[in-house]
Amino acid sequence: xxxxxxxxxxxxxxxxxxxxxxxxxxxxxxxxxxxxxxxxxxxxxxxxxxxxxxxxxxxxxxxxxxxxxxxxxxxxxxxxxxxxxxxxxxxxxxxxxxxxxxxxxxxxxxxxxxxxxxxxxxxxxxxxxxxxxxxxxxxxxxxxxxxxxxxxxxxxxxxxxxxxxxxxxxxxxxxxxxxxxxxxxxxxxxxxxxxxxxxxxxxxxxxxxxxxxxxxxxxxxxxxxxxxxxxxxxxxxxxxxxxxxxxxxxxxxxxxxxxxxxxxxxxxxxxxxxxxxxxxxxxxxxxxxxxxxxxxxxxxxxxxxxxxxxxxxxxxxxxxxxxxxxxxxxxxxxxxxxxxxxxxxxxxxxxxxxxxxxxxxxxxxxxxxxxxxxxxxxxxxxxxxxxxxxxxx
Amino acid sequence: xxxxxxxxxxxxxxxxxxxxxxxxxxxxxxxxxxxxxxxxxxxxxxxxxxxxxxxxxxxxxxxxxxxxxxxxxxxxxxxxxxxxxxxxxxxxxxxxxxxxxxxxxxxxxxxxxxxxxxxxxxxxxxxxxxxxxxxxxxxxxxxxxxxxxxxxxxxxxxxxxxxxxxxxxxxxxxxxxxxxxxxxxxxxxxxxxxxxxxxxxxxxxxxxxxxxxxxxxxxxxxxxxxxxxxxxxxxxxxxxxxxxxxxxxxxxxxxxxxxxxxxxxxxxxxxxxxxxxxxxxxxxxxxxxxxxxxxxxxxxxxxxxxxxxxxxxxxxxxxxxxxxxxxxxxxxxxxxxxxxxxxxxxxxxxxxxxxxxxxxxxxxxxxxxxxxxxxxxxxxxxxxxxxxxxxxxxxxxxxxxxxxxxxxxxxxxxxxxxxxxxxxxxxxxxxxxxxxxxxxxxxxxxxxxx
Numbered sequence: 001x002x003x004x005x006x007x008x009x010x011x012x013x014x015x016x017x018x019x020x021x022x023x024x025x026x027x028x029x030x031x032x033x034x035x036x037x038x039x040x041x042x043x044x045x046x047x048x049x050x051x052x053x054x055x056x057x058x059x060x061x062x063x064x065x066x067x068x069x070x071x072x073x074x075x076x077x078x079x080x081x082x083x084x085x086x087x088x089x090x091x092x093x094x095x096x097x098x099x100x101x102x103x104x105x106x107x108x109x110x111x112x113x114x115x116x117x118x119x120x121x122x123x124x125x126x127x128x129x130x131x132x133x134x135x136x137x138x139x140x141x142x143x144x145x146x147x148x149x150x151x152x153x154x155x156x157x158x159x160x161x162x163x164x165x166x167x168x169x170x171x172x173x174x175x176x177x178x179x180x181x182x183x184x185x186x187x188x189x190x191x192x193x194x195x196x197x198x199x200x201x202x203x204x205x206x207x208x209x210x211x212x213x214x215x216x217x218x219x220x221x222x223x224x225x226x227x228x229x230x231x232x233x234x235x236x237x238x239x240x241x242x243x244x245x246x247x248x249x250x251x252x253x254x255x256x257x258x259x260x261x262x263x264x265x266x267x268x269x270x271x272x273x274x275x276x277x278x279x280x281x282x283x284x285x286x287x288x289x290x291x292x293x294x295x296x297x298x299x300x301x302x303x304x305x306x307x308x309x310x311x312x313x314x315x316x317x318x319x320x321x322x323x324x325x326x327x328x329x330x331x332x333x334x335x336x337x338x339x340x341x342x343x344x345x346x347x348x349x350x351x352x353x354x355x356x357x358x359x360x361x362x363x364x365x366x367x368x369x370x371x372x373x374x375x376x377x378x379x380x381x382x383x384x385x386x387x388x389x390x391x392x393x
Numbered sequence: 394x395x396x397x398x399x400x401x402x403x404x405x406x407x408x409x410x411x412x413x414x415x416x417x418x419x420x421x422x423x424x425x426x427x428x429x430x431x432x433x434x435x436x437x438x439x440x441x442x443x444x445x446x447x448x449x450x451x452x453x454x455x456x457x458x459x460x461x462x463x464x465x466x467x468x469x470x471x472x473x474x475x476x477x478x479x480x481x482x483x484x485x486x487x488x489x490x491x492x493x494x495x496x497x498x499x500x501x502x503x504x505x506x507x508x509x510x511x512x513x514x515x516x517x518x519x520x521x522x523x524x525x526x527x528x529x530x531x532x533x534x535x536x537x538x539x540x541x542x543x544x545x546x547x548x549x550x551x552x553x554x555x556x557x558x559x560x561x562x563x564x565x566x567x568x569x570x571x572x573x574x575x576x577x578x579x580x581x582x583x584x585x586x587x588x589x590x591x592x593x594x595x596x597x598x599x600x601x602x603x604x605x606x607x608x609x610x611x612x613x614x615x616x617x618x619x620x621x622x623x624x625x626x627x628x629x630x631x632x633x634x635x636x637x638x639x640x641x642x643x644x645x646x647x648x649x650x651x652x653x654x655x656x657x658x659x660x661x662x663x664x665x666x667x668x669x670x671x672x673x674x675x676x677x678x679x680x681x682x683x684x685x686x687x688x689x690x691x692x693x694x695x696x697x698x699x700x701x702x703x704x705x706x707x708x709x710x711x712x713x714x715x716x717x718x719x720x721x722x723x724x725x726x727x728x729x730x731x732x733x734x735x736x737x738x739x740x741x742x743x744x745x746x747x748x749x750x751x752x753x754x755x756x757x758x759x760x761x762x763x764x765x766x767x768x769x770x771x772x773x774x775x776x777x778x779x780x781x782x783x784x785x786x787x788x789x790x791x792x793x794x795x796x797x798x799x800x801x802x803x804x805x806x807x808x809x810x811x812x813x814x815x816x817x818x819x820x821x822x823x824x825x826x827x828x829x830x831x832x833x834x835x836x837x838x839x840x841x842x843x
Contacts, residue, residue, distance in 0.1 A: 003730045035766060039732030042763040043725050047811075047828035048818045049700045050406070050722065053740040053747065055765030057733040059772060059822050062746050128766045172769030172823075264746045268774060324773040325785065373788055377803040384628035 010034055028122040032129035060134045062266045066257035067138055067314065070247040073240055075099035077249055078146050080241060082202035087211035099146075102202050103246055106141035109150050113157040114140075121166050132171030132178075132320075133161070139179035139314060142247025143307065143355075144186075145199035152190055156182040176362045177321045180355050187355070195351070197221060200243035216243045220306040220344065224351040228293045237304040248310040251303065258313040267317040270326065271333040275312035278337020279303055286345055294345050302341050311340065311354035316361075323365040325372040332368055336361045397590060398623050400610030402781040404743055404816055406551040407756045408700065408722075412660035412669045414558050422678035425468050426485040426711030427453045430704070432522060434531045434836055437464070437483050445472045450496030450518055450653035453486050461535060465519025467655050467677040469494040485711065488677075500651040503574035511574050515644065518653040522714065523640035524575075527618065527627045529839045530810030533634050541581035541625045543635040544572075546597065547588035547608075549615035550699035554660035554717050556588075556638065558671065560596045562658055567645030572603060574644055575636065586620045610781065618813040622782045627807045639717055659712065663696075663721035664758040665689045674712060680719050681709045688721055694761050696720040701815035702828070725762025733765070743779070743820040768823040779816035784809065786817055790827060793834030798841055801834055810835070 016022045017030035036057075044051060079095030082102075090098070114133045122129045140157060160181035165174040187194040198204045201216035219242060222230050232242050240250025248254075261267025283299025290296045302308055316322060316336050323332035336357050343353030350356060429437035436457040441447060447466040456462040470490040478484045498518050503511065512535050515521040526533040533539070547556045560568075576583050582604040587594040589609050597605075606624055608614045617635045627633050636644070639657040646654055655676035662669050665688050672683060680695065685708075696703035697713040700720050704713055712719065729735075737747030741757035744750070749757075776786035784805045792800035811828040818827035 007728055007730075038728040038730055039762070039764060040766060041726050041728045042766070043761040044763055047702075047826050048815055049694060049696055049703065049705070049720075049761050050759045050819060051762070051764050051824065052742050052744065052820045052822070053732070053737060053764045054742050054744045054820070054822050055733055055824065056768050056771060056822050057765065058746055059744075061734060128768075130768060132771065170769065172771045265744055266746065266772075319773040320771055322773075324787065326774055326777060329774070373785060373804070376783065376785060376805075379783070380628075380803065380805055383626060384630075387628045387631065 007038065010038070025123065028127070028129055029119050032119065032122070035128065056131045057134075059266055060131045062260065062264050063135045063314070064138055066260040066267070067135075067142065067247070069253035069256040070142060070250065070310065070314075071103070071138070072096075073250040073253040074142060074247040075103055077240055077242075078102055078202055078246060081200070081216070081243055085201050085204055085211065085214045085216065086209045087214075099202070102146055103141060105150060106144060106146075106148070106153060106246070107138065109153050110140045110157055111137040113154045114161050117158060117161045117166070121170065125170070127170070130171035132165075136160075136178045140182045143179060143183050143245045143310065145194065146202045146246055147199045147205045148186065148193050152186060152193060153182075156185040159185045172320055174320055175366075176359055177315055177318045180315055180359055180362075183355055184359060195221075197243075200245070218243050218306065218351075219301075220351040223294055223297060223305070224344075224348055226293055228297060231297075231301070234298075234301060234304065237301070245307060245310075248307040251309045254309040254313050258309075261313065261317065267313065268319070268322075268329055270329040271317050271322060272312055274330045274333030275316050275337040275340075276303060278334040278339075279308060279312075279341050280337070281334075282338040282341040286341065297345075302344065306344070306352050307354045308340055311358055312337070315354075315358050321362040321365065323368050325369045328365070328368040328372045332361055332365055335364070395591070395605040395607065396624065397607045398609075400608065400614045400619070400781040402778055403549075403611035403613055404779045404820070405549070405611045406700070406759075406816075406819065407741065407754070408551045408662075409664040409756045409758045410662050410666055410669050410720075410722075411552050411756075412554060412662050412671055414555065415670045416562055416658065417670050417672050419673040420678070420682050421490070422674070422680075422682055423490055424473070424679040424681070424709075424711070425466070425470070425488040425490060425675070425677045426679070427464055427466065427488070427677055428485040428711060428713065429454065429464070429483050430485070431714040432464075432532055433832060434529070434839060439475065439483065439486070441472045441486070443472050443474050446470070447472060447488065448494045448496045450498065452519065453488075454483070456532070459534070461516050462521055462532060463516060463519050464522060465496075465653055467653070467675050495652045495654070498647060498651050498653065501648050503570050503577070503645075503648040508577045511577050514647060515574075518647050520640070520644055520647055520653060520655070523643065523655075524634050524636050527621055527633050527635070527810070528807035529835045530618075530812075531835075531839065534632070537632045539579050539581070539632045539634040541584055541633055542575050542579050543584045543586060543617050543620055543624075543633060544575075544603075544638050544641055545586050545615055545617045545620060545635070546594065546638050547586075547615045548699075548717070549588075549610075549612035550701060550718075551612070552660070552662035552718065552720055553615070553699060554658070554662075554671065557594065557596055559639065559658045559717070562671075562673075563639070563642055564645070565596075565599070567642045567649055568638070569600065570645030570648050571636075571641035571643070572600065572645075574648055575641065576602065579634070581625075584620065584624055586617070586624075588615065613779075613813055613816065614781065616810075616813055618808065618810050619781055622784075622808050629802060629807060631807075637715055637717070640715075657717055659716070660718045661687075661721075662718060663700075665691070665693045665721040665723055676714060677711050679709055679711055680706065683719060684708055684721060692724040692726070693721050694724050696722070700759070701819060702812045723758070723760040725760030727762065729762070743775075743816075744822075763824060765822075765824050767825060770823055770825065772822050775820055775822070776814075776817040779820060780813065782808065782813070786814060789834075790814075790817075790825075790830050793830050793837075796834075796837055798838065801838055806831075806834055806838055 078099030083090040164181040197217040339357035437454040524533040789804040
């Protein structure tokens with residue numbers, strides 16, 4: 001019933017939003033919303049007469065569902081850290097609700113700014129609106145410190161969408177992972193808001209009512225400072241009741257997301273597995289060298305500290321900025337794991353290595369693919385040569 | 394020595410409406426059509442005008458660039474009309490059947506005459522177009538000598554006819570004659586590619602003088618392009634020919650009886666057919682008789698061929714030159730409320746993002762809805778899962794879009810045809826027109842290399 005009248009309303013409004021109509025400038029926006037509510041009645045015209053019901057909207061939706069555990073736990077943890085900082089012990093729901101209300105503005109700003117730019121660009125180009133930002137828009141708040149100012153977030157989103165994506169041609173054409181680009185933007189432009197001990201806990205930068213002796217330091221900054229003994233326990237980091245970016249702290253919540261991505265086939269299990277393998281490999285190597293206390297940190301700690309798990313599951317698996325050949329995905333993922341741990345331990349200027357490792361490997365992804373494809377080409381040329389020789393004989 | 398190859402990559406689309414193994418007898422349509430659009434890359438030059446009487450075997454049009462390749466009327470009768478599309482492109486020449494006369498091409502012992510004489514016979518009778526080639530998946534060049542000839546004895550496409558059933562009801566002696574004739578056209582082997590193992594193909598036990606191979610696996614394991622890729626791949630400068638196995642029978646009939654009669658057994662399939670079964674029909678015949686009173690209520694799509702690669706012909710259209718199957722499925726012209734978000738218990742998908750993936754083996758009724766809008770390439774690693782060849786589908790398609798000739802050649806465009814990538818098109822979440830892109834690439838290569 002509602003559906004039918006909605007459909008009728010849309011059909012009635014449609015002429016106003018097409019060329020020559022009153023709101024022709026909003027055509028992309030209208031079509032975007034129409035396609036969101038109703039799958040188009042377009043039928044196949046040439047080629048295959050039937051099409052798989054899976055489209056990019058659904059693919060992106062699966063990723064969003066996979067992100068929900070991290071988002072929900074992030075809400076709880078944001079509240080938990082805040083209440084700890086003022087010395088109270090909150091109830092589960094109290095912590096969750098407090099955190100959720102703090103995260104919501106981040107999500108709203110991210111979507112409004114990002115989708116706004118997408119709408120404008122789609123209208124200029126005369127394209128349909130791409131779904132890519134639906135995921136990016138949720139990823140960005142999840143990798144931000146909770147205290148990041150909203151204007152800074154808006155600026156970072158605009159930077160990553162315009163300079164990271166649209167100038168390359170939009171969704172599917174970008175070189176870098178747009179969400180990580182937003183984080184890198186703040187990291188390099190406003191380092192005070194992406195490093196240090198205060199930004200990770202709600203209210204700590206304002207500094208009101210903070211109890212004595214509370215430290216909002218993340219495990220990574222503790223480790224980088226050589227204060228290994230102060231690190232939370234492995235179990236704590238696995239569960240995620242530690243300071244950190246909004247969605248990255250709980251390895252368990254992220255692993256639930258990984259299971260969703262792998263079971264549905266939406267995320268590449270090869271990349272996820274190989275990032276972890278790379279991290280473990282590098283961790284073991286550093287354990288073997290053991291030149292300082294950070295190197296002595298048990299290798300499995302790296303997997304639950306900072307953004308390692310989040311990066312492996314949600315960032316490295318971005319099909320556009322990652323390696324596109326199946327063999328390439330193994331190499332790409334493995335090197336991300338290796339570089340993440342390497343940067344963390346050996347470069348004191350960057351306590352978090354995952355973001356930089358993935359962005360760096362984004363650049364090298366096409367090079368990896370290039371060599372994989374060249375080997376296929378060489379194989380074909382060799383076969384042709386053999387055939388030519390036997391023909392001459 | 395026969396080879397057995399097991400393929401893992403690929404995907405079987407489980408549709409409702411498979412044909413019962415029952416031969417309903419012969420249908421003799423009144424209207425016939427010869428369609429230049431069945432032959433990619435062909436520029437037709439008409440030989441007849443409306444009103445002219447023709448016999449079975451009278452040329453209707455020929456290839457403008459290779460005038461020796463003729464396309465003849467499958468029946469005797471009168472030319473009714475020439476249907477044209479955009480820019481006066483000839484779509485079909487319509488013939489009304491009358492009488493039973495046919496051009497006498499003369500009986501010949503295929504084993505004794507020369508290759509040139511065999512080519513002559515095939516070209517004159519209009520059977521030459523049944524021989525196609527890789528590269529480019531077009532009608533073979535009569536001047537070439539292929540390094541081998543492939544005949545696929547099974548089809549894995551959705552609802553495809555069971556070739557063993559067709560074989561049991563066909564003339565094996567004509568098939569043998571056809572093979573003899575074809576074997577003169579190559580210095581290499583004739584590859585007969587069958588499904589599973591030799592126990593599955595008892596009918597063909599008696600066929601000798603050919604190289605038998607066995608393939609198993611999901612679609613496109615029955616595609617001749619896949620067979621060629623694994624058994625005798627096409628390198629630059631090489632040519633491999635292939636013929637549909639029912640056309641081999643027609644070729645045999647030409648030499649045994651001296652007539653052009655492209656009769657074949659086809660499967661009438663699809664969820665909207667009330668009584669899906671097999672029929673004997675002459676190629677080019679109208680499907681009207683087969684579908685009238687035999688379809689369920691609603692708006693349908695009538696496809697000559699299978700749902701992946703067939704042609705939309707409408708309820709009164711003509712069976713395509715290369716097709717052994719008619720499929721009728723529902724049209725999908727409807728808006729679906731939040732369709733992309735539905736749990737999807739009744740939606741059939743290659744991905745595991747719908748609940749239906751929890752129920753294996755069930756067959757589905759699929760319609761022609763597009764399920765979304767076209768997007769850029771985003772998801773990776775999917776096409777590779779349905780192309781059982783050592784080829785990078787996405788990279789090849791991108792090279793085709795960029796019209797990068799060297800890259801297309803390097804990535805193996807000589808080995809593939811649209812039908813080999815049809816499953817990529819089906820599963821593509823970005824809804825890209827993959828088969829058209831590949832066809833444009835193939836046409837460009839053919840133009841540049843000639």
